[in-house]
Amino acid sequence: xxxxxxxxxxxxxxxxxxxxxxxxxxxxxxxxxxxxxxxxxxxxxxxxxxxxxxxxxxxxxxxxxxxxxxxxxxxxxxxxxxxxxxxxxxxxxxxxxxxxxxxxxxxxxxxxxxxxxxxxxxxxxxxxxxxxxxxxxxxxxxxxxxxxxxxxxxxxxxxxxxxxxxxxxxxxxxxxxxxxxxxxxxxxxxxxxxxxxxxxxxxxxxxxxxxxxxxxxxxxxxxxxxxxxxxxxxxxxxxxxxxxxxxxxxxxxxxxxxxxxxxxxxxxxxxxxxxxxxxxxxxxxxxxxxxxxxxxxxxxxxxxxxxxxxxxxxxxxxxxxxxxxxxxxxxxxxxxxxxxxxxxxxxxxxxxxxxxxxxxxxxxxxxxxxxxxxxxxxxxxxxxxxxxxxxxxxxxxxxxxxxxxxxxxxxxxxxxxxxxxxxxxxxxxxxxxxxxxxxxxxxxxxxxxxxxxxxxxxxxxxxxxxxxxxxxxxxxxxxxxxxxxxxxxxxxxxxxxxxxxxxxxxxxxxxxxxxxxxxxxxxxxxxxxxxxxxxxxxxxxxxxxxxxxxxxxxxxxxxxxxxxxxxxxxxxxxxxxxxxxxxxxxxxxxxxxxxxxxxxxxxxxxxxxxxxxxxxxxxxxxxxxxxxxxxxxxxxxxxxxxxxxxxxxxxxxxxxxxxxxxxxxxxxxxxxxxxxxxxxxxxxxxxxxxxxxxxxxxxxxxxxxxxxxxxxxxxxxxxxxxxxxxxxxxxxxxxxx
Ligand code: ADP
Ligand code: ZN
Numbered sequence: 001x002x003x004x005x006x007x008x009x010x011x012x013x014x015x016x017x018x019x020x021x022x023x024x025x026x027x028x029x030x031x032x033x034x035x036x037x038x039x040x041x042x043x044x045x046x047x048x049x050x051x052x053x054x055x056x057x058x059x060x061x062x063x064x065x066x067x068x069x070x071x072x073x074x075x076x077x078x079x080x081x082x083x084x085x086x087x088x089x090x091x092x093x094x095x096x097x098x099x100x101x102x103x104x105x106x107x108x109x110x111x112x113x114x115x116x117x118x119x120x121x122x123x124x125x126x127x128x129x130x131x132x133x134x135x136x137x138x139x140x141x142x143x144x145x146x147x148x149x150x151x152x153x154x155x156x157x158x159x160x161x162x163x164x165x166x167x168x169x170x171x172x173x174x175x176x177x178x179x180x181x182x183x184x185x186x187x188x189x190x191x192x193x194x195x196x197x198x199x200x201x202x203x204x205x206x207x208x209x210x211x212x213x214x215x216x217x218x219x220x221x222x223x224x225x226x227x228x229x230x231x232x233x234x235x236x237x238x239x240x241x242x243x244x245x246x247x248x249x250x251x252x253x254x255x256x257x258x259x260x261x262x263x264x265x266x267x268x269x270x271x272x273x274x275x276x277x278x279x280x281x282x283x284x285x286x287x288x289x290x291x292x293x294x295x296x297x298x299x300x301x302x303x304x305x306x307x308x309x310x311x312x313x314x315x316x317x318x319x320x321x322x323x324x325x326x327x328x329x330x331x332x333x334x335x336x337x338x339x340x341x342x343x344x345x346x347x348x349x350x351x352x353x354x355x356x357x358x359x360x361x362x363x364x365x366x367x368x369x370x371x372x373x374x375x376x377x378x379x380x381x382x383x384x385x386x387x388x389x390x391x392x393x394x395x396x397x398x399x400x401x402x403x404x405x406x407x408x409x410x411x412x413x414x415x416x417x418x419x420x421x422x423x424x425x426x427x428x429x430x431x432x433x434x435x436x437x438x439x440x441x442x443x444x445x446x447x448x449x450x451x452x453x454x455x456x457x458x459x460x461x462x463x464x465x466x467x468x469x470x471x472x473x474x475x476x477x478x479x480x481x482x483x484x485x486x487x488x489x490x491x492x493x494x495x496x497x498x499x500x501x502x503x504x505x506x507x508x509x510x511x512x513x514x515x516x517x518x519x520x521x522x523x524x525x526x527x528x529x530x531x532x533x534x535x536x537x538x539x540x541x542x543x544x545x546x547x548x549x550x551x552x553x554x555x556x557x558x559x560x561x562x563x564x565x566x567x568x569x570x571x572x573x574x575x576x577x578x579x580x581x582x583x584x585x586x587x588x589x590x591x592x593x594x595x596x597x598x599x600x601x602x603x604x605x606x607x608x609x610x611x612x613x614x615x616x617x618x619x620x621x622x623x624x625x626x627x628x629x630x631x632x633x634x635x636x637x638x639x640x641x642x643x644x645x646x647x648x649x650x651x652x653x654x655x656x657x658x659x660x661x662x663x664x665x666x667x668x669x670x671x672x673x674x675x676x677x678x679x680x681x682x683x684x685x686x687x688x689x690x691x692x693x694x695x696x697x698x699x700x701x702x703x704x705x706x707x708x709x710x711x712x713x714x715x716x717x718x719x720x721x722x723x724x725x726x727x728x729x730x731x732x733x734x735x736x737x
Contacts (some may be wrong), residue, residue, distance in 0.1 A: 082591030407505025531615025579661025
């Protein structure tokens with residue numbers, strides 16, 4: 001098998017012109033029979049890496065996938081592209097399983113998705129031994145490792161695959177794996193000398209922003225107002241927060257739902273479906289939501305609470321902007337979240353101590369990342385072991401760099417206050433003391449009598465929180481986790497307090513009027529080479545989305561399975577008037593063109609006739625005018641009359657429509673016998689065909705119109721067999737010519 005076949009399959013089934021970086025290399029490795037480990041960020045295009053080999057190689061590809069929702073989604077998407085795929089998991093009835101097994105044994109299935117629980121059963125192993133397996137793909141492979149952050153014990157049983165099928169290539173894929181996890185995956189799956197592919201984790205279309213957690217609701221409302229109708233996820237830590245937040249957003253006039261693991265299953269899947277199908281744009285959810293949701297037009301992910309580690313953060317924000325269009329990730333951080341997680345980890349009896357330590361270390365890294373006054377993108381990529389040259393220029397730090405200043409006095413005030421209250425207070429109480437709050441606890445403990453009470457009024461609470469967490473990271477103070485999270489002055493801190501050691505701190509970026517990112521203009525709308533003007537592209541895009549929604553409802557499938565947003569964007573940009581031209585649109589493969597092409601092209605034609613854009617060829621528009629009249633029920637003669645064109649010109653239009661994919665019934669204009677007779681002579685003649693030369697051979701019983709239709713039909717058939725279409729630019733004949 002060669003890459004040429006892979007390339008052709010990519011176009012035919014998925015409608016894409018080119019592989020992304022690494023995809024081709026991975027596919028070549030699989031073709032060469034090698035095992036492979038693939039690390040790619042969410043949305044990077046992992047699935048294509050095994051789906052293309054699956055459709056091009058002999059046999060069935062077996063894909064292990066941890067989540068039932070994910071499987072169903074993937075299979076649905078593949079089928080919509082004309083790829084015979086199926087899934088096998090506990091949701092199938094005995095009858096369905098029986099049916100599926102027969103299909104598998106008959107070799108009708110190219111991709112089979114299986115849950116890890118199912119694949120290890122004796123029944124499945126038996127079935128497997130009767131199948132010709134082209135490759136094994138292990139999706140979310142990090143689940144195999146206890147070092148990862150998503151350990152699933154069932155995954156560890158997958159080693160039998162390589163033992164029993166040593167010569168079948170196996171590809172393990174994941175979006176998150178540090179070095180340790182990588183080694184673990186390779187060892188546990190028993191991959192043999194695997195080719196290692198690590199794609200860049202950079203997702204340049206996602207803008208990263210970190211905001212202090214104060215006034216979250218107000219900040220979120222501001223954000224949503226700036227992104228009307230955008231679809232997005234707001235991650236919360238607790239189930240109660242999800243519900244409350246959704247309710248509050250509702251009160252502010254936003255359509256929001258919520259999702260968490262403790263809802264009744266029916267309500268839960270309803271919320272999910274509503275979100276996927278664009279019925280409700282916003283979902284407030286715990287991290288139970290999102291795994292396996294392949295919705296491409298999620299425009300933002302907000303973290304109401306801080307994620308528990310950088311892996312989760314990156315995986316969660318990776319759910320927005322999968323279509324490559326601009327997306328926003330906003331993280332609200334607060335020290336309280338860190339405390340909550342810490343307590344959660346400490347309390348969890350089922351986690352062995354070394355795992356606990358690992359979790360806490362990962363949490364600290366997440367907190368550091370939220371704090372670091374360095375380009376966010378740089379920091380995140382550094383975490384995944386990637387160096388990023390320069391700064392991204394559009395994260396919050398790049399846009400509003402924090403101001404560094406000599407923070408010695410500020411630090412001394414805090415340290416001194418801490419000492420004076422005998423290191424018996426936590427972060428919030430310390431801030432209140434510094435700010436001179438009249439909180440009851442302060443009065444009760446007599447803290448209002450200490451010398452540093454109210455000594456830090458020059459900073460807001462928010463600013464103090466920012467400064468104190470820097471002091472934590474600088475090691476000037478530490479948290480006594482075993483003693484009510486009281487703050488302690490470290491040795492290093494003592495040097496600052498008693499010996500005047502200098503410290504540099506950064507001030508939080510000033511609270512400007514407009515701190516949250518505003519919607520970025522879609523640069524695609526610049527309409528490079530589009531026959532439409534910029535605002536028309538956007539208008540057409542909206543109409544195509546409406547149509548997609550209607551089709552999705554009618555077909556009972558999520559809108560993005562019909563077409564992704566990127567595909568509709570490109571379609572609006574190219575504005576094709578003819579069905580076969582849809583294949584030039586990124587994301588339209590043959591199956592989808594056959595299935596949905598006519599509907600979309602009709603909408604585009606109506607749009608073109610209404611808006612009268614100037615960028616199309618006049619001939620194209622003329623043909624479309626004929627089409628509209630034909631649709632309205634007029635005959636060729638009537639159309640010719642109405643348009644002041646010769647009837648044979650109109651017949652020519654119909655021939656072109658047919659040739660380029662409209663499903664016209666030709667029998668009204670040309671008999672089967674005539675088609676057959678005329679088409680018999682075409683293979684011997686050179687293109688472009690001269691009508692009169694053909695008529696000389698077949699006789700005058702066949703007129704030019706019949707010959708035109710026969711040619712159109714012939715070319716359409718050849719096109720279906722893979723020949724390139726002709727670009728025929730004949731002039732129009734006026735009625736009186
Ligand atoms: P992952 O599994 O890595 O999260 P997917 O395989 O779901 O990512 O791919 C993300 C998106 O990118 C999908 O919409 C997919 O169709 C699209 N995509 C993948 N490969 C290509 C390609 N070569 N050209 C254009 N789009 C692609
Ligand atoms: Zn940046």
